Amino acid sequence: MTNREFFEQVLRLTDTKTLDALDAASVIRTFRAGELILRAGDPVTEVSFLISGALRSFYFDAAGHEITDCFAARFGTPALPSFLEEKVRSPINLEALTATELLCAPVDVALSHIAQNTACVRVYTDLLHEAFNRHWQIKQMVSQHTATERHRWFLGAFPELDGVAKDRTIASFLGMTPVTLSRIKRTVRGEQPYPRPAAEVPIVLTPSQNHCRAVLFRGALLVVLAKGREDRLLDHKVGHNRRHGQLNEGDNKRPRDNQ
Known part of the structure; x- marks a missing residue:
């Protein structure tokens, strides 16, 4: 799929002028597994969409512990750590979990067409709506369900990450300790978890x-x-x-x- 086909078929843009501008300005960027794509505080200069691979966003709490905020592993998922604005800085770290390809377009080009084209406004609104629903679902799952239910939900929501993301990153995302996650995984496999220590x-x-x-x-x-x-x-x-x-x-x- 070419860059132009992505904007046409995935984002459903039809305006020729907008397609020409995005096609001319966009590039495919590749990242190695474990590579930091954005660091918290870095300026956000591009709008990115996942073409292949997997992403993780994370931050550090007051004690310096790494907390996973979100994962992305499906084609077309936007990799935008904040609202689309000029001169905005990333509030979070973005990492490639595996070898990853992103389709990237300059923020200023995207903003100029959002200001002129109602179809671009629709696309941007739809992406914000989807992101809001996804993060609200995560918040409800982590705060209102048991650890076992959270793990079961994760396997359904992110099947691509099974065996890819490390247990400690999944555990922090689901609001549990790595020991608890390991115990749940053994139980799911039909094995009895080890008793609590000593x-x-x-x-x-x-x-x-x-x-x-x-x-x-x-x-x-x-x-x-x-x-x-x-x-x-x-x-x-x-x-x-x-x-x-x-x-x-x-x-x-x-x-x-x-x-």
Whole structure:
């Protein structure tokens, strides 16, 4: 599809003068996976539309944590971080999640035709309406639904991003921690999620195991021994004799990281 065909078939513009101007001024820009397209505070000089690839917009909260605001992965989606105005600066960061192509036209050219052509006004109004509805849907989903429902909605709304976007970016977008998202994904796959970390349980220890602490972790009893300057971690499987306060022999294997 040529640039002109995009404006004709996707944006449904018909005015020859407008099409000629946009076709002459527009270019296709390519970006590598992970490349920052716009940084918060950068001037917005182009109106961009997604041709291929995937995008993510994000910002940093007061604590410096990266928060994903939105994703885009469908052909024709506008990649405009703010209202279309002259000398406006981006309020947010825009990143290419994968190798990405954008159709870009100068803001001043677009604004001049919006001011002269009612069809351009219609296109711009439709894009604003679509963006408003999308962001309101996201706000309602994140604030009014459970974490599992949010994840299910994400898979339906952004099927192109499954296996593409990192879990931490999806989690921040859905308003949950990466640990919660990982637990939900394991449950969806039919696997039982790991229990919440470390709850202390009462057990009976032998005299040689004094100054010890017993912790329940992933269905196993972890006995932390502290003798003089030596610290050891023993992983003991729970046996049938647990009800008697005794532990089976372990294999000294450390548990894997819970992240």
